[in-house]
Amino acid sequence: MPDGVVPPEEFAAVAAQVFGDRLALASEYARLLVTDGVVRGLIGPREAPRIWERHLVNCAVMSEMIPNGASVLDVGSGAGLPGIVLAVARPDLTITLVEPLARRTAFLTEAVTALGLEAAVTVVRGRADEVVGGPAAGADVVTARAVAPLDRLAGWCLPLARVGGRLLALKGSSAADEADEHRAVIAELGGGEPVLRLCGTGLIDPPATVVEIVKERDVVPVRPKPSSRAEGPGRGAGSRTGGRGSGRGRSRRG
Template sequence: MNSGPDAAPPIGPEATAASELFGDRLPLAIRYARLLTTVGTEHGLIGPREAERIWARHLLNCAAVADLLPLSTRLVDIGSGAGLPGLVLAIRRPDLRVDLVEPLQRRVNFLVRAVDELGLAEAVRVHHGRAEERTVSAAVGACEWVTARAVAPLARLVGWCLPLLAPGGSLLALKGRSAAAELDRDGVAVRRAGGTAGQVVECQIPGLDQPSRVIVIQRAAHRKQKGSS
């Protein structure tokens, strides 16, 4: 039974942003928001206080990142949790093919249920495992795009995510205000893991002050060999 707090459709500036970002997929986004704040809350995937900020902090924050993705590409979302950002991107962009990777069984159960209830089975696959596991790379590897939000510090994240990318493919790490400082701090680790220097990109959310901040790192086409100049 769904007894958790329910998400109302967005109101005020969030409503404008939501209809601009989701367009005719807004009803699907509202169904997902309700699922998050009912079943997701009951199963401890979303804190009870998240219901009131489900749009600005979660759905809109993730949806804005779709602007960085080209048409009809495939992306792998690492550590999807309750589907953020992977499911949101699949909702906003029906042209995408999305693989969600998540190690915790009860989160996987929620993701499978959400994909089914939202009718997204043709676009979204759910994988139970950790990014660095061989079974996961065999299932989803050599992709053009990897996304990850709130999964691990950048230095660790690149070690898990860059090997899943084809050379030239990009990691989009959704970070908060600390994005630039984190890239600065972990730049050496990023390059050691085979990444490019990286940059922070801000994706604007129409009508809201806070953009989504994304660290974009490409997998270098060729890894430098030890000892080469």
């Protein structure tokens, strides 16, 4: 078997605790990541030996912040981190994986089928702004991992949560600085005070850092009026989206 399928000895007890009786399913997902995930360029070859430490366990501990039976929307899901990990660790959750790139959604769809998660997980190809107003919007929890700075992340994710729902952004060492820097923008987007949470305390060192933002109100985006120079044949209202349909297949994330 490839390295990374079975959790290394130093993480075996933690993996067993966070995944419980679904540890074998997590191991199968690890196999997919270190084989097809690497071949398709979704996981770097150097990440394969530390797939449990840096990816699976690190994402799974987020589940302690998600209530039972919640609907979860994972933005920029990539290879399924943290969305598929949460689906494996928490079978009570209903999860939608949103990803704009075709090669990634193909992997996600195949992984969901291979892991038998079809009843709980839906894969949607598109950007976050294309999902607003759709059936997946109004989620209890919106998750994202290493997708963008916190201000842009809030702009993409908060419209997808219900009022009273939450954005859980898995961040690194920059989390506190980003929260301070973008507090005002988050408020303008309808979000509450960003709060740093540490997940997996006592299980992993260091714990996973998650920025939690509660959606306090809906915000209708203000669209700037076009200037007189922008109006005319082929420009003006509607020209930005004209002719590209749903916009799927564009590589810009978000």
